[in-house]
Amino acid sequence: MTSLRRALAHACMVAFHTGFVRPMLAVLGVRVRRRALVPDGPCLVVANHNSHLDAAVLMSLFPLRRLPRVHPVAAADYFGKNLVRRTMAMVLMNGIPIERRPQQGVDPLAPIVEGMARGESFIFFPEGSRGEPGVVAPFRAGIGRLVRQIPDLTVVPVFLSGAERIWPRGEAIPVPLGIDVSVGKPRTYPAHEEPPEIAARVREDVLVLAPPPPPVPGPRPAPPVRVAVCG
Amino acid sequence: MALGGEMAWVLALAVVVCAALALPLARRGGRFRALPGWVAFCVGFAVLLVALTRIPMAAGLSLLGVVMFGALREYFFVAPVRPRDRHAILVCYLTIPAVLVPVYFDAYGAFLAGILLSLLLVQPTALSLGAPTPGLLDALGRVLLGLLVFVFCAAHLGWMARWGSGRLELFGVLVLVSELPQRLLGRLRAGEPKAGPMMGWLLSAALSCGVAAWLAPGLGIGSRHGVALGLLVMASVTAGRAVTEAVSQDLSMAPASARVGRGALLDRTMPAVYAAPLFFHYVNYLT
Numbered sequence: 001m002t003s004l005r006r007a008l009a010h011a012c013m014v015a016f017h018t019g020f021v022r023p024m025l026a027v028l029g030v031r032v033r034r035r036a037l038v039p040d041g042p043c044l045v046v047a048n049h050n051s052h053l054d055a056a057v058l059m060s061l062f063p064l065r066r067l068p069r070v071h072p073v074a075a076a077d078y079f080g081k082n083l084v085r086r087t088m089a090m091v092l093m094n095g096i097p098i099e100r101r102p103q104q105g106v107d108p109l110a111p112i113v114e115g116m117a118r119g120e121s122f123i124f125f126p127e128g129s130r131g132e133p134g135v136v137a138p139f140r141a142g143i144g145r146l147v148r149q150i151p152d153l154t155v156v157p158v159f160l161s162g163a164e165r166i167w168p169r170g171e172a173i174p175v176p177l178g179i180d181v182s183v184g185k186p187r188t189y190p191a192h193e194e195p196p197e198i199a200a201r202v203r204e205d206v207l208v209l210a211p212p213p214p215p216v217p218g219p220r221p222a223p224p225v226r227v228a229v230c231g
Numbered sequence: 232m233a234l235g236g237e238m239a240w241v242l243a244l245a246v247v248v249c250a251a252l253a254l255p256l257a258r259r260g261g262r263f264r265a266l267p268g269w270v271a272f273c274v275g276f277a278v279l280l281v282a283l284t285r286i287p288m289a290a291g292l293s294l295l296g297v298v299m300f301g302a303l304r305e306y307f308f309v310a311p312v313r314p315r316d317r318h319a320i321l322v323c324y325l326t327i328p329a330v331l332v333p334v335y336f337d338a339y340g341a342f343l344a345g346i347l348l349s350l351l352l353v354q355p356t357a358l359s360l361g362a363p364t365p366g367l368l369d370a371l372g373r374v375l376l377g378l379l380v381f382v383f384c385a386a387h388l389g390w391m392a393r394w395g396s397g398r399l400e401l402f403g404v405l406v407l408v409s410e411l412p413q414r415l416l417g418r419l420r421a422g423e424p425k426a427g428p429m430m431g432w433l434l435s436a437a438l439s440c441g442v443a444a445w446l447a448p449g450l451g452i453g454s455r456h457g458v459a460l461g462l463l464v465m466a467s468v469t470a471g472r473a474v475t476e477a478v479s480q481d482l483s484m485a486p487a488s489a490r491v492g493r494g495a496l497l498d499r500t501m502p503a504v505y506a507a508p509l510f511f512h513y514v515n516y517l518t
Contacts, residue, residue, distance in 0.1 A: 029304050133314060168314060175317045176300075176324070178308030 009091050010068040016092045017067060021056050028166055029178035030057055037183045038062065042119045043154040044112075046143060046202055048136045049125035050164030055093060057160060057179055058123045071096040071115060072123035100128060109146055116150050126199060133164035134213065139203040144195025151191070155202060157184035159209035182209040238400035239281045241446065245404045246273045249411050256415060265495060269414060272499040273407055280403045283392035292331045295389050299327050303381040305496045310377070310482055312370040319357045319374050322349065326382050334389040342390075346383045350375055376478065380501055387507035394514075397450045402510050404446070405464040406503050408438040413472060432469060439465040456517055463513055464506045471505025 038045075038061050045058050055072035062070050076097035079089035089095040096115065102108040112122050124146070126139035147153050159182045167174035184205055189198050250270045257266040279298060283291045307320055326349045333342035358371050391399040412434035416427075440461035447457025475498055482494075 029301070029308065162308060165311060165314065165317070171317065173318075173321070175320050176304050177311075177320065178304055 010094075013092055013094050014064055014067055017059065018064060022060060025057060025060055025179075028053070028174065028176045029162075030060065030181060031178070032061065032181040032183065034183040035061060035181075037185055038156060039154055039186050041154070042116055043121050043156050043186060044116070044146065044150075045121070045123045045156045045158055046126055046206060047123070047158040047160050048206055049127045049130050050133055050160070050169070051130060051167045053163045053167050053174065053179070054125065054130075054160055055095070055123055057163060057181060058158060059093070061158075061181070061183065062121070066121070067094060069120045070094065070123065071120060073098050073112065073125065075100050075129070077101065096122065109142060109149065112146060113149050116153065126202060130169045133168050136203065136207060136210075139199040141195035141199050143202050144193070144198035147189045147198045148191045148195065152188050154186050154188060155205075156186045157202065157205040157209060158182065159184075159206055159211075161211055161213075180211060182211065184209050235395070235397040235450070238397045238404075238446070238450070239284075242277050242281065242400040242403045242407075245407045246270075246277050249273050249407055252411065252415060263415075265498070266414065268495050269410075269499055272503075276406075276503055277403055280388070280399050283388060284394075284396045284399050288335055288392070291392055292335055292389050295385070295392075296327050296331050299381055299385045300324060302385070302496060302500050303327070303377055306377045306381060307373075309494050309497065310373045310478070312373055313364060313366055315361055315364065316358055316370050316374070319354055319370075322353055322357055323374060323378055323382065326378060327386075330382060330386045331389055334386060334393070337393065339390070342386065346378070346386070350378055350383070354378065380474075380504060384504040384507050387511045388504070390511050391507070391514075398452075398514060401443070401446055401450060402464070402507070405439050405443055405461055405510070406468055406506055408442050409435045409465040409468040409506075410472075410502060411435075412438065413469070432465075435465045435469065436462060452514065452517060456513075460510065460513060463509050467506035467509045468502045471502035474505070475501040 045061065047054060047058055055074075059067060059070055059072060072093055072095050074089040074093070074095035074097055076099050079085045079095065080097055090097065096111050098111070099106070099108045107113075112124070115122060124143065126143040127137045128140045128142070131137045143155075147155070160179060161182075162177060162179035165175075166177050166179065187205070189201060193201075250273070253263075253266040253270050256263045279294070282294060286294070303323060307323075312320065326345065329345045329349070330342050333339070333345060354374050355371060358367060358374065388399070391402060413428070413431040416431040440458045443457040443461030443464070444454045445457075447460060448454055452460065478501075479494065479497060
């Protein structure tokens with residue numbers, strides 16, 4: 001892409017975030033805890049994934065001037081389907097397309113590795129797809145492979161709660177309900193471990209940030225019966 | 232002495248007194264931890280009330296609508312409904328302009344019709360549609376409580392704004408002096424006996440009635456009616472606190488006195504707006 005086209009794309013993206021995304025997130029009610037933990041340098045933000053809003057919420061962790069160097073990872077098979085999705089995901093959201101079912105011999109994570117080498121930051125959803133509301137699926141090994149390929153990769157674990165209620169999978173209309181974003185301490189992971197083990201560790205670090213879920217309508221389980229044991 | 236524009240200063244003074252008494256106690260932590268947040272709410276509440284009486288009605292009601300929307304959104308975050316009831320929440324949000332437009336046009340009948348239709352007909356229907364799932368009555372209760380407090384009660388602030396300067400600020404003063412003793416009560420020093428809630432209620436009643444009897448004549452309300460008004464506001468605020476506490480316990484939230492974060496908004500706003508309809512109708516009845 002020529003530098004002029006790139007500059008225009010970045011300008012459109014920043015204008016889109018300034019004029020639409022951030023005001024929309026204010027209406028939806030985003031509250032961030034420990035935003036100051038997001039490092040100034042290149043990092044990989046990993047979070048649970050339950051809604052299309054997740055990428056926009058995580059991009060709001062970064063100041064506007066950094067957005068041209070922040071890329072959410074987008075599934076190429078989903079967001080590359082038509083021009084509207086491509087424009088929204090790759091131009092307005094500055095996304096990087098990733099093949100979830102790559103061809104033989106092609107490393108789908110190569111764009112991320114190259115981008116990190118250039119000092120850019122990425123937003124990555126290790127579950128691979130939007131999950132069921134309130135459920136954090138096992139993390140795929142992709143995050144583990146990234147840790148092994150990128151030396152001293154700074155991973156920022158984040159837990160998002162509420163987005164799955166605002167715009168869950170299968171619903172057309174988002175309903176403002178509030179989103180809590182808990183940012184964890186940035187850390188690195190030992191590269192000598194196997195990718196699935198690294199992925200499990202990252203998942204634990206994300207889950208530990210989860211707040212207790214509020215009680216939902218319906219019958220609640222009875223408290224456990226306590227029995228005193230003597231002797 | 233006729234009060235009107237001066238009531239804004241009286242309200243500001245009430246906020247300053249609340250802050251002066253509450254903030255030093257906050258250092259003790261424990262049950263007083265939430266006091267700075269309550270003081271911040273008092274400031275915002277006072278600014279809202281003064282703004283409602285001074286800016287043009289359309290702008291004031293728009294501001295009130297935004298505040299009602301934010302409060303309702305926070306409420307549904309801490310008191311979630313079933314995923315299938317999302318559209319009922321949308322209807323709740325849409326009820327806000329539906330009740331504020333009649334306020335602008337001074338049509339109380341339309342206002343009442345709008346809120347009652349939503350409460351009694353639309354919401355139960357919206358929540359009942361679709362395949363039956365557990366939790367219908369619980370979800371219905373949550374939705375109706377949210378509508379009742381954050382739409383019906385809060386909209387009465389808009390009605391009171393139509394009176395012009397003076398009486399809405401009096402409402403704010405009475406709410407603050409009713410809440411202050413009840414929030415400050417506790418063991419002031421380690422080892423001392425803790426004052427029970429009855430003392431808080433008595434102090435609140437005494438303060439509220441005294442302040443109302445003093446200020447009400449300047450707003451065209453007799454002293455005796457001022458005392459009754461003080462008592463009504465104090466009783467409503469106390470009832471609002473009781474409802475808030477019960478709802479918070481049902482939602483497994485932290486005790487009110489130590490609550491910070493999202494749930495704290497419930498603790499601060501519900502008692503304040505709970506008194507609005509009673510104050511409005513009593514003053515309307517008098518005048």
